[in-house]
Amino acid sequence: MADAVIVVALLLVAGCATAAVATRDPMRQALVLSLLGVVLAVLFTVLQAPDAGLSQLAVGSALTPLLLMLTVRKVKRRAQGKERER
Amino acid sequence: MTRRARLWVLLAGGAGLAALLVAACLRLPHFGGKSHPYGDRAVHASLARQTANTISSVNFDQRAFDTLGEMTILFSAVLGCVILLRQTHDEHRARPEPAEVAPPVRRYALVVLPVALLSGLYVIAHGQLSPGGGFQGGVVAATALHLLYLGADYAALERIRPVGAYEVADALAASGYLVMGIAGLIGGTAFLANTLLPYGTFNTLSSGGTVPLLNAAIGMEVAGAVVVLLARFLDQAVEIEEESGT
Numbered sequence: 001m002a003d004a005v006i007v008v009a010l011l012l013v014a015g016c017a018t019a020a021v022a023t024r025d026p027m028r029q030a031l032v033l034s035l036l037g038v039v040l041a042v043l044f045t046v047l048q049a050p051d052a053g054l055s056q057l058a059v060g061s062a063l064t065p066l067l068l069m070l071t072v073r074k075v076k077r078r079a080q081g082k083e084r085e086r
Numbered sequence: 087m088t089r090r091a092r093l094w095v096l097l098a099g100g101a102g103l104a105a106l107l108v109a110a111c112l113r114l115p116h117f118g119g120k121s122h123p124y125g126d127r128a129v130h131a132s133l134a135r136q137t138a139n140t141i142s143s144v145n146f147d148q149r150a151f152d153t154l155g156e157m158t159i160l161f162s163a164v165l166g167c168v169i170l171l172r173q174t175h176d177e178h179r180a181r182p183e184p185a186e187v188a189p190p191v192r193r194y195a196l197v198v199l200p201v202a203l204l205s206g207l208y209v210i211a212h213g214q215l216s217p218g219g220g221f222q223g224g225v226v227a228a229t230a231l232h233l234l235y236l237g238a239d240y241a242a243l244e245r246i247r248p249v250g251a252y253e254v255a256d257a258l259a260a261s262g263y264l265v266m267g268i269a270g271l272i273g274g275t276a277f278l279a280n281t282l283l284p285y286g287t288f289n290t291l292s293s294g295g296t297v298p299l300l301n302a303a304i305g306m307e308v309a310g311a312v313v314v315l316l317a318r319f320l321d322q323a324v325e326i327e328e329e330s331g332t
Contacts, residue, residue: 003118050217051141054209058225063312066229070316070323081328 002046009043026072030065037061136285137294138215145219146300150278153300154263157307161260164311171318173326182324185239195237202230210305214294220301224308232316240324249317256310263303266296 016036023029037060044053087095115121132143145153173179206227213219235243267278274281278300286293 051139051219051222054218054222055225058222058229062229063225063316066232066316067319070319074323077323078328 005046006043009039009046012039013043027069030068030072033068034061034065037064133288135280135295135297136288137297138289139213139217139219141217142214142219142297142301143294146214146297146304147280147295150267150280150300153304154267154278157260157263157304160308160311161256164256164315167315168318171322173321176329177326178329179325180327182240184241187237187239192237195233199230199233199237202233203227206230206309210302210309211291213301213305214297215289215291220304220306221308224305225312227305228309228312228316231313235320240320243320247313247317249314252310252313252317256307256314259303259306259310263300263307266300266303270296 013036016032016039020029020032020036023032037056040060041053041057044050044056128144128148129140131148132138132140135143135147137143137147206223206225208223209218209226210220210223213223231247232243234246270279270282271277278296280295280297283295283299285295292298
């Protein structure tokens, strides 16, 4: 029974990670990355490492996507500014 | 070196690494086995010092020096970001206009903010008892503050988040960890040795000797570091603009 849960969590992680790689738009990619963070946290918890799961949940599904989105916003704003000058 | 020769060197190195990894993996204990020699010893040492959460005992007692290294990595990484993302002479600040927030988003953010903040502080405070600790709780508490940016706007966030204060808190917490280590050296037996304080009663907030104190220092350090890091990123994304015409 426990093995089945682990296999499901592993498959979810593999699916989410593939989706994150396959997504090309950085904004959407950040959202998929956040989902991957949640699924990885589930995997860690299933593997009896709730401490690592909590870290993953806080950093992988909240902090990293947020930093990515802020960076994308900055780059996009800069591109818009350049276009306006032309 | 030609492109071809470089490729061969890369392949040789890759093959060597792969062979070593496979050899190492073949000697690993089986998945989900019953024998955990390191785990058993860590749990024993943790229980001997009345620390309920063995992971915290490993992080802040048995391997407290490693945690000092990790804290230093985070501290210097954030310091590097602050220097890289500072406002340069060809940039200026433009006040962002107040943003329109959809009422459901506003309600959600303002309801979740106190809950998330409290959860973060709870996770820090109970680091020595239950899963979690300074790092996890610090990140949760620091990101929770930024729900105000979602629910209201950037100006509101800046009012409750004086970056200077968080920078000072970050540095104070980092040096607090060091001071605890030196206190162990002077009053106890070794750097960061957990022999100074009484171990207390098992499974209470004050149990574990210096573990709760080091845990709190890490919580404060991480929360400060994350707030400062996000503040710099937000500054660049929202406020700082390049001068036009340069």
